[in-house]
Amino acid sequence: MRITFELNGKRVECEARPNKTLLDLLRADLGLTSVKKGCEQGECGACTVLLDGAPVNSCLVLAPQVEGRAVTTLDGLVDDPLMAALRKAFMEDGAIQCGFCIPGMLLSAYALLRENPRPTEEEVKTAIEGNICRCTGYIKIIEAIMDAAERIQNERP
Amino acid sequence: MRPIPSFSLHRPKTLSEALELLQALEDARPIAGGTDLLVLLRDGAVSAKHLIDLGGVHELQYIREENDEIRIGAATTHAQLLRSELIAEKTPLLHEAAASIGSVQIRNRGTLGGNLCNASPAADTAPPLLALNAEAAVASTGGTRIIPLGDLFAGPKMNSLRPGELLTEIRFPTPPAGSGTSFQKLGRRRGLTLAVINVAVYLCLEGGVCREARIALGAVAATPIRMPAAEEMLEGRQLSGELIEAAASACRDQVRPIDDIRASAEYRREMAYVLTRRALMDAWERARRDTL
Ligand SMILES: Cc1cc2nc3c(=O)[nH]c(=O)nc-3n(C[C@H](O)[C@H](O)[C@H](O)COP(=O)(O)OP(=O)(O)OC[C@H]3O[C@@H](n4cnc5c(N)ncnc54)[C@H](O)[C@@H]3O)c2cc1C
Numbered sequence: 444m445r446i447t448f449e450l451n452g453k454r455v456e457c458e459a460r461p462n463k464t465l466l467d468l469l470r471a472d473l474g475l476t477s478v479k480k481g482c483e484q485g486e487c488g489a490c491t492v493l494l495d496g497a498p499v500n501s502c503l504v505l506a507p508q509v510e511g512r513a514v515t516t517l518d519g520l521v522d523d524p525l526m527a528a529l530r531k532a533f534m535e536d537g538a539i540q541c542g543f544c545i546p547g548m549l550l551s552a553y554a555l556l557r558e559n560p561r562p563t564e565e566e567v568k569t570a571i572e573g574n575i576c577r578c579t580g581y582i583k584i585i586e587a588i589m590d591a592a593e594r595i596q597n598e599r600p
Numbered sequence: 601m602r603p604i605p606s607f608s609l610h611r612p613k614t615l616s617e618a619l620e621l622l623q624a625l626e627d628a629r630p631i632a633g634g635t636d637l638l639v640l641l642r643d644g645a646v647s648a649k650h651l652i653d654l655g656g657v658h659e660l661q662y663i664r665e666e667n668d669e670i671r672i673g674a675a676t677t678h679a680q681l682l683r684s685e686l687i688a689e690k691t692p693l694l695h696e697a698a699a700s701i702g703s704v705q706i707r708n709r710g711t712l713g714g715n716l717c718n719a720s721p722a723a724d725t726a727p728p729l730l731a732l733n734a735e736a737a738v739a740s741t742g743g744t745r746i747i748p749l750g751d752l753f754a755g756p757k758m759n760s761l762r763p764g765e766l767l768t769e770i771r772f773p774t775p776p777a778g779s780g781t782s783f784q785k786l787g788r789r790r791g792l793t794l795a796v797i798n799v800a801v802y803l804c805l806e807g808g809v810c811r812e813a814r815i816a817l818g819a820v821a822a823t824p825i826r827m828p829a830a831e832e833m834l835e836g837r838q839l840s841g842e843l844i845e846a847a848a849s850a851c852r853d854q855v856r857p858i859d860d861i862r863a864s865a866e867y868r869r870e871m872a873y874v875l876t877r878r879a880l881m882d883a884w885e886r887a888r889r890d891t892l
Pocket residue numbers: 484485486629630631632633634635636637638639654674675700701702703706709710711712713714715716717718722723724725761765766767768792793794795
């Protein structure tokens with residue numbers, strides 16, 4: 444099927460079989476390897492992308508279903524100040540080990556802070572419930588997200 | 601991972617277009633959020649030649665109140681339910697159930713209609729809607745029929761829809777003043793997990809007397825079910841801790857759970873008692889607050 448959608452702010456037109464997942468389209472066909480392939484069952488969140496700004500598991504979306512919609516991956520937020528603050532906090536607070544879960548984790552955290560700039564710890568936990576990390580034990584990830592929220596807040600006049 | 605077997609995908613814009621496709625095409629199946637169906641297709645547990653995507657049928661996404669009745673479109677997502685003030689205020693049990701489903705990612709895609717039509721005995725929105733006495737609107741090219749929600753469930757992972765039919769709406773009376781509800785879910789962990797069992801309760805009080813009681817349990821039988829024996833013990837009576845204890849005990853005797861990977865039948869039976877008691881106490885408390 445011919446599909447047209449917005450990927451990281453740019454219009455993309457491509458061909459995709461109906462049974463191709465958005466994950467395979469992004470990762471294999473379009474080369475966006477920041478979108479990770481984990482369980483392919485909606486359990487791990489490694490494949491998380493933003494669909495019209497909301498986190499979804501790209502392994503549970505069919506490529507033609509994004510027709511006319513906006514998909515955002517980590518690659519599209521390189522220059523975004525909020526994402527920059529999150530990245531910095533994750534690095535400085537030791538929230539990254541192997542890194543496999545991190546793109547998905549950052550996108551879930553980004554979507555949270557966009558809607559809710561000062562989340563409680565409970566709210567942070569809920570936001571990343573769908574992102575499994577095998578390495579860190581989550582504590583430092585939660586701290587980094589809270590920290591990023593604070594940094595962004597302090598930068599504002 | 602094995603790839604998803606091939607099918608053709610149709611993306612109607614209106615309900616009537618979707619119903620015509622479903623009627624005309626052989627071996628066709630609706631897909632809403634795909635959070636159940638894509639997993640089943642990949643596993644080979646389900647197959648279909650044609651998928652009819654309800655994602656573009658915006659007329660199936662709404663939450664509204666009309667004439668003391670709340671109506672929800674079948675393609676409404678769990679995230680939309682969670683954001684609805686009407687649902688949070690009037691039916692906290694449905695808000696709590698939606699909040700307990702999967703993860704943010706799953707709630708952004710998964711729909712109410714998909715949760716019910718998938719007909720898992722553990723579906724989290726089923727007990728709350730059974731306790732709210734919900735009805736389901738089922739449409740085909742021939743017209744629409746209204747059935748009690750309980751009749752939608754035919755068995756584990758089996759719904760009663762006929763070929764060519766779609767669930768279009770769930771509706772239930774707005775709970776009146778003096779009513780209280782509760783949803784309780786026990787999982788193997790806090791998040792991202794199907795229920796070992798789930799319980800929903802609706803109570804309506806009139807001067808301390810229980811006018812109406814509805815109790816529904818999930819994952820304790822082939823389908824989500826109401827507990828009429830326990831409900832009768834409460835109706836027309838002055839509520840008390842002892843009476844609630846007795847009604848919860850009756851649920852333990854009525855459930856027919858199975859052993860599976862999530863829990864043993866024996867454990868589920870015991871938890872049916874514990875969670876029903878908890879839900880009844882909670883709903884009672886909320887109903888009393890609502891009466892003040
Ligand atoms: C990681 C993960 C965690 C989950 N956690 C939970 C949980 O905690 N609790 C829970 O209850 N569920 C959970 N689920 C299951 C699932 O997300 C929900 O059941 C969801 O609501 C399904 O909705 P959907 O729109 O994605 O359905 P789909 O997958 O699109 O469809 C499911 C079935 O219903 C049919 N269908 C869909 N809409 C209609 C309609 N309008 N008319 C007729 N038939 C229709 C489809 O043909 C299909 O057979 C989880 C799933 C995953 C992958």
